[in-house]
Amino acid sequence: MSVTEVKVPAGYVPVYTKPKSLSEARFTYCPGCHHGIITRLVAEAIDELGIQERTVGIAPVGCAVFLSDFFRCDFVQAAHGRACAVATGIKRANPDLIVFSYQGDGDLAAIGTAETVHAANRGENITVIFVNNQIYGMTGGEMAPTTLPGMRTVTTPEGRDVRTTGYPLRMSEMLAQLDGPSYITRQAVFDVRHVQMAKKAIIKAFKNQIEGKGFSLVEIVAACPTNLRVSPVEGNKWVVEQALKYFPLGDLKVRD
Amino acid sequence: MKILMRGNEAMAEAAIRAGCRCYFCYPITPQGELVEYMARHLPRHGGVFLQAESEVAAINMVYGAAAAGVRTMTSSSSPGISLKMEGISYLAGARLPAVIVNVMRAGPGLGNIAPAQGDYFQATKGGGHGDYRLIVLAPSTAQEAAELVMLAFDLSDRYRVPAMVLADGMLGQMMEPVELPEPIPPEKIPEKPWALTGAKGRSPNVVSSFDLDPYRFREVLRALWQTYREIERNEVRWEEYQVEDAELLLVAYGTMGRICRTVVRKARKEGLRVGLFRPITLWPFPYEPLRKLAEKIPVLLTVELSAGQMWEDVRLAVEGRAKTPFYGELGGVVPTPDEILSEVKKHVRD
Amino acid sequence: MPKGFVVIDKERCKGCGLCVAACPFGVLAITSELNPYGYAVAGVIAPEKCTGCAMCAQMCPDVAIEVYRAVKEGV
Missing domain, CATH: 3.40.50.970 (Thiamin diphosphate (ThDP)-binding fold, Pyr/PP domains)
Known part of the structure; x- marks a missing residue:
């Protein structure tokens, strides 16, 4: 599928090519969805650390449910929210494997809150990629625990009213209070500089696992242009101007 | 040991x-x-x-x-x-x-x-x-x-x-x-x-x-x-106990199956021809062996610590070939062998 | 010979335009060309301006871009 008609002229060397741990399958995400960037960064991290042959990924329920199609790694599909428990089972069964879960905010911060908090609190030696786009994307744009106050979703048609639906859940801040986790950070991918920072964070989160440092979680504040009903470029702007107000970027916990 | x-x-x-x-x-x-x-x-x-x-x-x-x-x-x-x-x-x-x-x-x-x-x-x-x-x-x-x-x-x-x-x-x-x-x-x-x-x-x-x-x-x-x-x-597994000449077959599993073994012994002492069929695999349920027994035994009394759940499978197995009464206890109450025996006596000929 | 050379996998591209916004030199644009999935795909409109910085590829959510850089003479 990636066969291209354009031939690279002589005298050029590759600067950027598709990561080897990705398959040929096209991503199933909507145009401009940050999931695509984040999925790619995970693959780049796996490539750079040379861990493809011992990595097991855990696909969530949600927009990333097709993740196993995209990677050339062993993969398991978990029940909604249970990825951290499944990761615990795999890692405990075979500590030589590098185990990562990839979860959205509905999966990780609503239905899977308990599994996430307790895996973090046990300091499970796993890597968690947490995509916070403030909405349930796959099911059609319902309110997520991370939905911003006043934000319109199909289940908050007048905007999220904090008096009846509560406030955006800052999962990373919660987890950073625990003694168990090794690394909790919040990143974004709305521009190249932040993409590079996010990649560094993902690499660190995997490296921690390789070094046996315990639970690492990289939250990435992302845009879902489809459900925001904006263009992908405006989605980037949304992250900067709206989402980051509630979800400030940076490391929340780094244990060395 | x-x-x-x-x-x-x-x-x-x-x-x-x-x-x-x-x-x-x-x-x-x-x-x-x-x-x-x-x-x-x-x-x-x-x-x-x-x-x-x-x-x-x-x-x-x-x-x-x-x-x-x-x-x-x-x-x-x-x-x-x-x-x-x-x-x-x-x-x-x-x-x-x-x-x-x-x-x-x-x-x-x-x-x-x-x-x-x-x-x-x-x-x-x-x-x-x-x-x-x-x-x-x-x-x-x-x-x-x-x-x-x-x-x-x-x-x-x-x-x-x-x-x-x-x-x-x-x-x-x-x-x-x-x-x-x-x-x-x-x-x-x-x-x-x-x-x-x-x-x-x-x-x-x-x-x-x-x-x-x-x-x-x-x-x-x-x-x-x-x-x-x-x-x-x-993989169907079950146990039969004293079924050869039985006129009434108790059907029970687990703890109830064990208690019913005692019931069979007590009944036999009193001259009542009672046997026991105890499913060991509940799925797959032993439909066929139970059906065969139902062709020669007129009454199959299912006994459970419930309101009658396995009873439905027993009736599916029997398909009208025999009478299929039920006796059960609820709420964590376990019937004694004598209580079950008096239930047996309601269904077996003197 | 431009410093950089961009290859767009038109099958993977969904025409989101994030590469166009990321390119500092106006090398790319969303074209009127449709791929088999119905997306109007990105294309190179000013190849001579490409420096091979790969910012387009960094922002591409569909891993649809490969970037090459000219080997400096004498290196």
């Missing part, structure tokens, strides 16, 4: 001897001794004991460990098993072998911790969502509980179908002498080329119950149901 053990402990030790190396649990009565035994003994065998934050987490840890190719188990009691049903459906859908022990108590709801058999439907007819089956084994003694735990691991690995051992509070907590089965050498445990061990020198393995394409998913389920049909052909 026989050791005096509780049923719960016998099941735990049998799991270790079957090669179970990952056990995930959440405390609940009346299966506490199983948890405690595993906490003490499994780590000594190099295994993983982990007390999870919930039943839901525990079964999903089982899902992970099973996907990694390790023999794994969880145990609980009725309300906890309800919580595990999500994970059990996923195990079934993803074709993962695992063993689940349910030491039943009285329900619905919180009920109480007394022995009951109200989870028969949940165990044998679904419980979780979707088109699946569990292998369900029902022991009636601590000895048999140990043996059936070993068998559950074996069958589950062989067919890639999760297996449940359906016990009850009485069986779990009663102490009796047990001759423990010999441990299974690790090399005897079947290889699992489908397991997630890292895609080194092979194409990636994917463990999943998900397929958006109904036609493809239909094929997955057709293969699954072919396996179920194979299990139905090969």
Whole structure:
């Protein structure tokens, strides 16, 4: 599928090519969805650390449910929210494997809150990629625990009213209070500089696992242009101007 | 050598001897001794004991460990098993072998911790969502509980179908002498080329119950149901006791099956020709052997610690060939052999 | 010979335009060309301006861009 008609002229060397741990399958995400960037960064991290042959990924329920199609790694599909428990089972069964879960905010911060908090609190030696786009994307744009106050979703048609639906859940801040986790950070991918920072964070989160440092979680504040009903470029702007107000970027916990 | 053990402990030790190396649990009565035994003994065998934050987490840890190719188990009691049903459906859908022990108590709801058999439907007819089956084994003694735990691991690995051992509070907590089965050498445990061990020198393995394409998913389920049909052909187990000349057949499983054995002896002493049919596999249910007996025995009295759940399978087996009355107790009350015997007398000719 | 050379996998591209916004030199644009999935795909409109910085590829959510750089003479 990636066969291209354009031939690279002589005298050029590759600067950027598709990561080897990705398959040929096209991503199933909507145009401009940050999931695509984040999925790619995970693959780049796996490539750079040379861990493809011992990595097991855990696909969530949600927009990333097709993740196993995209990677050339062993993969398991978990029940909604249970990825951290499944990761615990795999890692405990075979500590030589590098185990990562990839979860959205509905999966990780609503239905899977308990599994996430307790895996973090046990300091499970796993890597968690947490995509916070403030909405349930796959099911059609319902309110997520991370939905911003006043934000319109199909289940908050007048905007999220904090008096009846509560406030955006800052999962990373919660987890950073625990003694168990090794690394909790919040990143974004709305521009190249932040993409590079996010990649560094993902690499660190995997490296921690390789070094046996315990639970690492990289939250990435992302845009879902489809459900925001904006263009992908405006989605980037949304992250900067709206989402980051509630979800400030940076490391929340780094244990060395 | 026989050791005096509780049923719960016998099941735990049998799991270790079957090669179970990952056990995930959440405390609940009346299966506490199983948890405690595993906490003490499994780590000594190099295994993983982990007390999870919930039943839901525990079964999903089982899902992970099973996907990694390790023999794994969880145990609980009725309300906890309800919580595990999500994970059990996923195990079934993803074709993962695992063993689940349910030491039943009285329900619905919180009920109480007394022995009951109200989870028969949940165990044998679904419980979780979707088109699946569990292998369900029902022991009636601590000895048999140990043996059936070993068998559950074996069958589950062989067919890639999760297996449940359906016990009850009485069986779990009663102490009796047990001759423990010999441990299974690790090399005897079947290889699992489908397991997630890292895609080194092979194409990636994917463990999943998900397929958006109904036609493809239909094929997955057709293969699954072919396996179920194979299990139905090969793995039906039951016990018959004094059935040859019986005029009334008691049909009971687990603890109730054991009590009914005593009822048969008492009835025979009084000259009543009573026999016992005790299903050991509740799924696959022994329909055929029961049907054959119904052709010559006029009355099949089902006795359960429930309002009559297995009774439905008995009637499906009998299909009008004999009378099929029912006697049961509710709420954790266990009938005495004499109470059952007086029920027998209502149906048997003097 | 431009410093950089961009290859767009038109099958993977969904025409989201994040590469166009990321390119500092106006090398790329969303064209009127449709791929088999119905997306109007990105294309190179000013190849001579490409420096091979790969910012387009960094922002591409579909891993549809490969970037090459000219080997400096004498290196």
